[in-house]
Amino acid sequence: MIWTAASTTAGDGTRYALVDVNNFYVSCERVFDPSLHGRPVVVLSNNDGCVVARSAEAKALGIRTGTPWFQLAPDADRHGLAARSSNYELYGDMSARVMEVIGSHGAWQEVYSIDESFLGLPAASEAELLRVARAVRADVARRVGVPVCVGVAPTKTLAKFANHIAKRNDHLAGVCSLGSLPVHDAAALAERLPATEVWGVGSKTGHKLAGMGIQTVADLAAADPLRLRKKFSVVLQRTALELRGTPCIPPIDERADAHQIMFSRSFATPVESAAQMRDVLTVYGQSAASRLAARGLVAEVVGAFAGTSRFASGEASHPSVAIPLESPTADPITIVRAAAGLLTRLAPEARYSRAGVVLSGLSPAGSIRQDELDLFGQPEAAAPGGASADVRPEQDVSTVLSSVKSRFGKSAIGLGAGGVHRQAAWSMKREYSSPRYTTDWADLPVVKA
Secondary structure (H helix, E strand, C coil), X not given: CCCCCCHHXXXXXXXXXXXXXXXXXXXXXXXXXHXXXXXXXXXXXXXXXXXXXXXXXXXXXXXXXXXXXXXXXXXXXXXXCEEEECCHHHHHHHHHXXXXXHHCCCCEEEEEECCEEEEEEECCCHHHHHHXXXXXXXXXXXXXXXXXXXXXXXXXXHHHHHHHHHHCCHHHCCEEEHHHXXXXXXXXXXXXXXXXXXXXXXXXXXXXXXXXCCCEHHHHHHCCHHHHHHHCCHHHHHHHHXXXXXXXXXXXXXXXXXXXXXXXXXXXXXXXXXXXHHHHHHHHHHHHHHHHHHCCEEEEEEEEEEEECCCCCCCCCCCEEEEEEEEEXXXXXXXXXXXXXXXXXXXXXXXXXXXXXXXECCEECCXXXXXXXXXXXXXXXXXXXXXXXXXXXXXXXXHHHHHHHHHHCCCCCCCHHHHCCCCCCCCCCCCCCCCXXXXXXXXCCCCCC
């Protein structure tokens, strides 16, 4: 047995609420397109390749994640199946709105993923915890329009489990506080569900656990934590302790390990020339630089790579390059120039299907490194207008780019191909894309009364 009256009230006076948006991508699409409600809906991967998200109705049709769209398209009309291309601009903005609403209800918040967030709640009566959880759910639905489920428990792992229960039991109306469930009901669920239903326990680990006689959630909670650490890792040991009501997973921001930023995509049509690849690297380099600047970071190394499809005829080619910079920067011009070093490594006859730009050696912008201190250098001469004489022209251009984009949108201006509105042939295929309702003035919904 895992749950007893003691385990559901254990902890340090804090309760963890795990708030998870149901079918996030599909739910975002439905906010602005009511015709999708009640219909089977799938969201497709880059270049409209495979299914990456499904509505409950699509799942009921037996559609699995990873199913190629070309297999589903012939029968789409017969099933009333709607497809949408991945609209990452919309999903990212909707996620930010959801997280802002969630965070207003707790003492602290840890954003775990684009559609999940942990919320810290003071220990209180079960009636009060349920009231807060229901308020979170109602507030997100009212202010953003997407449905969420909320699980509340003394640890993060148990909160995940409570969320799992809330999603699969309609009578709970999307909210489950583990301590409010009868102990025998919670124990029965734990004895019935496989260990792989626990947060962080994958199929491979589950297979090894089964070989040790640990098959269910209850078995994992009852297992010897020291044995689990010896056979597996400290992570699984913590999982078992958390299932017993002992919080031991550190805050997400303490575990974050952002060593690099990468922007990569597959092409709708192959890239066959250095000129095309230069355009690709120009666009991707600026996108990576924007992500870098948005996080307040600078990079020391710029990497770039490309690759041919494993299904293509001819010799495979997977060139890559890593260029150390003179000094850490988030300047898009410098990053694009460095990424262009990949061009000399392209195979002459290759047809590349994907490419990417990787920024590494990250550090906070404005931090001073010891090797950058010029103790014996001469004072900088002042340039006309008060600017430093060693400010490079591209730095001024970078400032102008950032200023224009912040005022008129990221597509208003750019370097080279990054400043052209007409999409290139290699651009990611998004045949079924919905408008960017919340991030582009041209796509704002129009309401008529």
